[in-house]
Amino acid sequence: MNPDSSVLNGTVDIVNEGHLNGTAGDSSGTEEGKSFNMMPEVEMCQSVLPCHANHKGGLSAGQLLKWIDIIACLAAEKHAGLPCVTASIDDIQFEETVRVGQIINIKAKVNRAFNTSMEVGIRVVVQDVLTGVLKRVCVAYSTFVAKPVGTQKIRLKPVDCLTTAEDHLEYALASERRRLRLYNEDAFTKLMQDSHLLKGVANGKESSQISTERTRVQSIELVLPPHANHHGNTFGGQIMAWMENAATVAASRLYGTYPTLKSVDMFKFRGPSSVGDRLVFKAIVNNTFQKSLEVGVRVEAYDCEEWTRGKARHINSAFLIYNASSDKAQTQTFPSVKYTSKDGQRRYLAAIVRKRIRLARKHILSSKEEGPLSVPWDKSNQAYLSYNNVAALTVLAGKHGWEVNSSQPKIRVYMNEELDTLSVQVEMHVTVSSLQAFFLLSDLSLRPSWDRHYSSCEEVQVVNEDDKLYHITCPAVNKDKPRDFVVLMSRRQPCKEGDSYIVALRSVTVASVPPDPDYMRSEVLCAGFLIKDASRATCKVSYYNQVTSGVLPYIAGNLAGWSKSMEETASSCIEFLENVTDQKICAF
Numbered sequence: 001m002n003p004d005s006s007v008l009n010g011t012v013d014i015v016n017e018g019h020l021n022g023t024a025g026d027s028s029g030t031e032e033g034k035s036f037n038m039m040p041e042v043e044m045c046q047s048v049l050p051c052h053a054n055h056k057g058g059l060s061a062g063q064l065l066k067w068i069d070i071i072a073c074l075a076a077e078k079h080a081g082l083p084c085v086t087a088s089i090d091d092i093q094f095e096e097t098v099r100v101g102q103i104i105n106i107k108a109k110v111n112r113a114f115n116t117s118m119e120v121g122i123r124v125v126v127q128d129v130l131t132g133v134l135k136r137v138c139v140a141y142s143t144f145v146a147k148p149v150g151t152q153k154i155r156l157k158p159v160d161c162l163t164t165a166e167d168h169l170e171y172a173l174a175s176e177r178r179r180l181r182l183y184n185e186d187a188f189t190k191l192m193q194d195s196h197l198l199k200g201v202a203n204g205k206e207s208s209q210i211s212t213e214r215t216r217v218q219s220i221e222l223v224l225p226p227h228a229n230h231h232g233n234t235f236g237g238q239i240m241a242w243m244e245n246a247a248t249v250a251a252s253r254l255y256g257t258y259p260t261l262k263s264v265d266m267f268k269f270r271g272p273s274s275v276g277d278r279l280v281f282k283a284i285v286n287n288t289f290q291k292s293l294e295v296g297v298r299v300e301a302y303d304c305e306e307w308t309r310g311k312a313r314h315i316n317s318a319f320l321i322y323n324a325s326s327d328k329a330q331t332q333t334f335p336s337v338k339y340t341s342k343d344g345q346r347r348y349l350a351a352i353v354r355k356r357i358r359l360a361r362k363h364i365l366s367s368k369e370e371g372p373l374s375v376p377w378d379k380s381n382q383a384y385l386s387y388n389n390v391a392a393l394t395v396l397a398g399k400h401g402w403e404v405n406s407s408q409p410k411i412r413v414y415m416n417e418e419l420d421t422l423s424v425q426v427e428m429h430v431t432v433s434s435l436q437a438f439f440l441l442s443d444l445s446l447r448p449s450w451d452r453h454y455s456s457c458e459e460v461q462v463v464n465e466d467d468k469l470y471h472i473t474c475p476a477v478n479k480d481k482p483r484d485f486v487v488l489m490s491r492r493q494p495c496k497e498g499d500s501y502i503v504a505l506r507s508v509t510v511a512s513v514p515p516d517p518d519y520m521r522s523e524v525l526c527a528g529f530l531i532k533d534a535s536r537a538t539c540k541v542s543y544y545n546q547v548t549s550g551v552l553p554y555i556a557g558n559l560a561g562w563s564k565s566m567e568e569t570a571s572s573c574i575e576f577l578e579n580v581t582d583q584k585i586c587a588f
């Protein structure tokens with residue numbers, strides 16, 4: 001680094017390499033001791049005792065968050081060689097309940113150092129003592145900053161010990177995660193600007209709705225030396241544990257149940273607090289979804305003087321997501337809530353927006369490996385494949401748990417997350433008969449004229465009047481190659497009045513269209529349209545897509561909130577359907 005730039009930026013470089021390599025405080029001096037200290041990873045093992053557990057005998061999430069923060073801090077300090085503070089934590093999903101008697105293993109290491117901040121990756125695994133079975137509890141990513149010296153920020157040395165393929169992958173993904181992290185507030189602000197359109201979705205209409213006000217919780221803590229870290233600041237993990245306590249009380253007040261903490265939304269430690277501060281935790285349920293609810297917690301800090309003057313420092317806000325208790329999770333849904341103030345309305349809408357961003361982040365970052373999704377096409381399995389195509393779309397459309405993601409006149413976007421599968425639904429209200437919409441949408445060769453995700457679409461084979469194979473090419477995104485798909489389109493007219501018209505799509509492999517080196521062959525598992533009469537001259541067109549890794553790049557920006565491609569494509573589809581000439585319909 002140019003030495004002048006550190007002066008210009010008010011940063012100092014870390015040069016204390018000996019300390020970083022563990023020579024400072026290395027008591028052993030043995031080869032074994034040295035190699036331990038050179039290891040980039042820091043590891044903690046804990047036997048879960050009753051004092052770590054909640055009333056149900058499960059490890060308390062607050063305790064786990066404390067351990068996560070301690071170990072992440074130790075990894076950060078190992079890299080920086082200086083005291084470090086937690087700046088933020090990405091979304092954490094708790095996948096497994098840990099019981100008293102089991103063993104928790106937590107590993108943390110710095111994935112990448114940026115300028116003054118670094119990403120620490122943390123993996124938590126539980127081991128059952130009796131069976132030896134290991135299960136993943138959660139993966140977390142924290143951002144740490146070396147504690148500034150006065151106003152001077154510390155520039156960190158880069159991570160240079162990337163040995164395994166996983167190290168390299170985490171290093172590369174760290175910058176992608178940082179992009180989403182730093183974009184989080186902008187994404188939220190942008191989506192909140194359109195949130196008034198969601199007001200009509202629900203509030204206060206049903207008498208059964210519960211007022212969020214009844215879940216309000218306020219709780220105070222005095223920061224004592226055991227709550228502080230080794231530099232006198234309140235430990236981030238301790239603050240998280242207190243937040244979890246207040247949030248759990250709020251969630252349980254909703255309707256007398258013991259909810260289970262499922263995930264913590266990405267949040268930032270806005271400012272420090274220290275021994276002697278009084279921390280006031282204010283928690284309230286912001287909104288409920290079908291199987292989850294969001295509690296917001298605000299943390300205000302006061303030193304002695306601020307306390308008497310009533311002047312708070314807002315040091316933290318976090319959003320915690322609860323499910324119904326795990327034994328009932330499959331069947332129990334939360335009652336819907338209503339707000340009674342303008343502030344309550346803001347929180348209610350913000351929870352919908354956060355859910356949308358969280359879902360997007362989760363699926364964009366999951367880099368899920370999929371087996372082949374296409375099925376080989378041949379004459380002998382044609383009837384089976386067509387049936388399967390139509391049936392899969394019917395099942396997808398009939399799923400419970402569709403939740404509104406965005407709403408505008410004539411167009412509504414819904415998401416559905418079941419286990420790790422994300423599906424989208426785009427509902428369009430069109431002034432055209434359902435029969436006309438059916439003919440136009442089932443002719444995929446017309447789709448490039450209204451869908452900018454299609455560069456071209458050519459008929460490969462006409463199986464019969466209602467089943468055709470198409471080769472679709474799509475534009476490149478994210479500097480990847482353009483993608484192509486080979487799909488089977490199966491269309492069905494309703495058997496009886498009131499049923500929907502169906503246009504189903506799924507990937508197949510055909511010898512006549514082998515993969516082309518200029519394209520990334522991608523797959524669609526289940527997609528298509530359901531079209532239903534709304535009145536004599538209008539219909540509702542619902543487009544569905546079960547998101548695969550091949551489809552995700554085209555909708556990722558939309559999910560995360562920086563693009564409106566789905567709404568724009570829907571708008572273009574409506575325009576196409578409403579303005580198409582009779583000629584095109586006859587041509588089909």
Ligand SMILES: CC(=O)SCCNC(=O)CCNC(=O)[C@H](O)C(C)(C)COP(=O)(O)OP(=O)(O)OC[C@H]1O[C@@H](n2cnc3c(N)ncnc32)[C@H](O)[C@@H]1OP(=O)(O)O
Nearest residue numbers: 073085086087088114115116117143235236269270271272
């Ligand atoms: C180990 C513990 O338990 S510590 C206790 C809990 N944590 C705390 O008390 C920390 C309280 N927070 C703070 O003191 C401050 O907010 C600090 C020191 C973390 C950051 O100070 P700020 O002036 O807000 O940060 P600034 O804007 O200079 O950014 C500093 C770095 O953090 C990064 N950053 C800022 N916001 C975020 C965010 N939301 N997520 C991740 N990184 C972020 C910046 O990109 C920058 O990194 P870079 O230099 O590598 O580009």
